[in-house]
Amino acid sequence: MFRQVAHRLLTRSTTNHSACAAATILRPYSTDVSTDASSGDSAFVEAWKKVAPNIDPPKTPIQFMEPRPPTPSTLPSKLTVNFVLPYAAELSKAEVDMVIVPATTGQMGILPGHVPTIAELKPGLLSVHEGNDVKKYFISSGFAFVHSNSYADILAVEAIPLDRIDPAQVQKGLSEFTQKLNSASTDLDKAEAQIGVDVHSALNSALTG
């Protein structure tokens, strides 16, 4: 009966609305939030049932994720990259040859079969190499995980393709922050100015290098 009510709600809404609203309501969910067949952590479900038997246990994130493939026995030829930002998933399961990430210890190249790594990233240049194609982005800091099954996850807060950066603004910003750093009095101001200088000089070297 509940399903009929829900169905009636949907059909009624579509007849009453304009096309765009109807598109929203009828549009099937575009990203995969398929509820997995696995019922999640069994110990959690058990503990839940003891405390609150009448309420369904809440779902956990692992039920909404496609499971990752296990480590293959032979070296895979391509690296699968997920490059995500808070606002978009730039690359999702893209098969590439190599990625170079700006880790805090320097530029790090990731090839298929790389040893599993957790790398902290600093503002710098990220390049994705696919055959002869190279895509370059300037990223603010983030993290990069490389798993043993040749999956690389790169998370950044902001990423801009290089051709969208204006060199004049970069120079202006750099001089501004250097000035602020020299005239900074408190530790907080000094730290903020230092961050500004670092980011702008990284931008500079990314544009030129």
Place this chain on the structure above:
Amino acid sequence: MAMAALRREGRRFAPLISSPNPINAIRSTLAPAEEQVGLGVRSISTQVVRNRMKSVRNIQKITKAMKMVAASKLRAIQVRAENSRGLWQPFTALLGDTPSVNVKKNVIVTISSDKGLCGGINSTSVKISRALHKINSGPDTECKYVILGEKGKAQLIRDSKKDIELILTELQKNFLNYTQVSVLADDILKNVEFDALRIVFNKFQSVVSFLPTTATVLSPEIVERESEAGGKIGDLDSYEIEGGETKSEVLQNLAEFQFSCVMFNAVLENACSEQGARMSAMDSSSRNAGDMLDRLTLTYNRTRQASITTELIEIISGASALEG
């Protein structure tokens, strides 16, 4: 005096909008009104029913408008929520999902809405939070709340006032963005001691379906402990750590980043669910108002026809009395 009685009856009708048997209530309360009127007044007044119909019609218009507004807000925020879904997946792929982890200091972060009229999603979140609190508070463990949103605060402050650490409201006043959420996350991390953070929110699955979900973020010490104990995070040791001076520093940054990413996605999903729930609540409210309007129309017509019939009878009986 009859009119005053009718007016009093009319005022009592107002809260009946959400009552389960409005039709019986109307019939039963109008019948005595007719009797009282029959005593001295000529024609039965349809004013009461007409006033009621006007107010129900206004309510129907308002709820229809609210539904349209919620639909347009939903459209805007749904895109952003779906785009942010990739953000928490790498963390779950790396660290696994351990809602049954046993730690001393649990903090439950309940995400709820600020505005009401959005169906049952806030009550669901609060129920889940309370159950999680029960699971996780034992003789040597403690469990605290951090509440985001007015509705959650109103419900949890009644019985768990001493367990609430931090309350944050008016999140959606400015456009929700990652910077705002990361400042919030920073606030929480600074002021609250935790071993495990359990975020409770409603995940948006579709316009009519919202799944209550709980995501767990562990503090770096617990991550180390669990990875040594084996189990889901067992192979964390096999990962090389690049960057930072020590492994613990990187793990600390990782935990903080994980918290802000998971919070961002959770806040967006909850906002989506709120708009979707408001849409369906307002839709069922307008439909209910429409049904009520149909019933009132029938009553109105009956009342009107009865008064016309009464007039005719009086006239005809008066005329026949004159003749015969």
